[in-house]
Amino acid sequence: MKRDLDPALGQLAEAQHDQPMVRFRGVTKRYGTLTVLDELDLDIARNEKVAIIGPSGSGKSTLLRVLMTLDPLTSGMIEVDGEPLTHMRRNGGLVPANDRHVRAVRSKIGMVFQSFNLFPHMTALQNTIEAPMRTLRMSRRDAVERARELLSMVGLSNKCDHYPSQLSGGQQQRVAIARALAMRPKVMLFDEVTSALDPELCGEVLNVVRRLGAEHNLTMLMVTHQMGFAKEFADRVCFFSQGKIIEQAPPQQFFASPQHERTQQFLRAVREAT
Ligand SMILES: Nc1ncnc2c1ncn2[C@@H]1O[C@H](COP(=O)(O)OP(=O)(O)OP(=O)(O)O)[C@@H](O)[C@H]1O
Numbered sequence: 203m204k205r206d207l208d209p210a211l212g213q214l215a216e217a218q219h220d221q222p223m224v225r226f227r228g229v230t231k232r233y234g235t236l237t238v239l240d241e242l243d244l245d246i247a248r249n250e251k252v253a254i255i256g257p258s259g260s261g262k263s264t265l266l267r268v269l270m271t272l273d274p275l276t277s278g279m280i281e282v283d284g285e286p287l288t289h290m291r292r293n294g295g296l297v298p299a300n301d302r303h304v305r306a307v308r309s310k311i312g313m314v315f316q317s318f319n320l321f322p323h324m325t326a327l328q329n330t331i332e333a334p335m336r337t338l339r340m341s342r343r344d345a346v347e348r349a350r351e352l353l354s355m356v357g358l359s360n361k362c363d364h365y366p367s368q369l370s371g372g373q374q375q376r377v378a379i380a381r382a383l384a385m386r387p388k389v390m391l392f393d394e395v396t397s398a399l400d401p402e403l404c405g406e407v408l409n410v411v412r413r414l415g416a417e418h419n420l421t422m423l424m425v426t427h428q429m430g431f432a433k434e435f436a437d438r439v440c441f442f443s444q445g446k447i448i449e450q451a452p453p454q455q456f457f458a459s460p461q462h463e464r465t466q467q468f469l470r471a472v473r474e475a476t
């Protein structure tokens with residue numbers, strides 16, 4: 203949405219609120235000669251829940267990784283909450299961001315991976331308090347209090363002192379979610395968070411994600427192979443193919459009447475596999 207910025211403060215505030223929470227502009231990522239993200243444009247509104255689906259190798263994880271600054275862009279621009287991720291505003295122009303700026307913008311984003319990535323030598327509680335104490339400089343007492351709340355929210359109040367090896371996959375994934383939330387992100391990224399889990403453990407993790415979406419003001423981007431969950435949970439489904447979004451729509455419309463031949467083919471293949 204394009205609007206003229208009036209210098210009057212009220213209108214400025216309103217304009218900022220209308221700004222997307224995350225904005226990809228002409229984002230390209232190449233590995234050598236392989237183009238993985240191809241001039242990608244995508245705006246995600248505040249509190250919007252976006253499901254990202256598409257064939258293997260189409261660039262879905264890369265999209266999350268560049269947003270999390272785990273991989274640098276080849277070209278293009280990402281903004282989070284109105285701030286450029288890799289650049290800073292200086293004297294009316296943009297200059298490359300310093301580490302401090304990148305850390306500040308990135309702190310608005312939390313990510314949960316397919317493989318839970320917990321620290322094996324730390325309990326669930328220790329895993330959850332580590333970053334807030336180190337990065338947010340929270341006192342141990344406050345961090346522990348918050349971690350207990352979060353672990354209880356994900357249904358693990360009785361597992362705080364367990365090590366990852368003493369937890370099921372679904373429980374480990376829920377600790378990973380609590381750990382990401384402990385940093386108070388505004389945007390949460392989920393990359394196939396249930397695909398390493400047995401079917402019956404998927405449900406408990408998806409329930410947590412569902413509750414998070416309903417009860418917290420979080421913008422969520424979720425890469426998933428679970429079409430049922432995407433349909434029920436997302437405000438919008440984006441279909442990736444070869445580093446581009448070739449189709450996007452609200453889930454009902456997307457699944458009922460996919461327009462693009464590649465999307466139809468993908469959905470047919472998924473249906474046949476299940
Ligand atoms: N570090 C890397 N070096 C070289 N190529 C890479 C690297 N990371 C990813 N790629 C390539 O980029 C492409 C996109 O990878 P990506 O992980 O984003 O796919 P994806 O859509 O998440 O697939 P999947 O559904 O299998 O997880 C793949 O062809 C992959 O081989």
Ligand SMILES: [Mg+2]
Nearest residue numbers: 262263264393
């Ligand atoms: Mg992936």
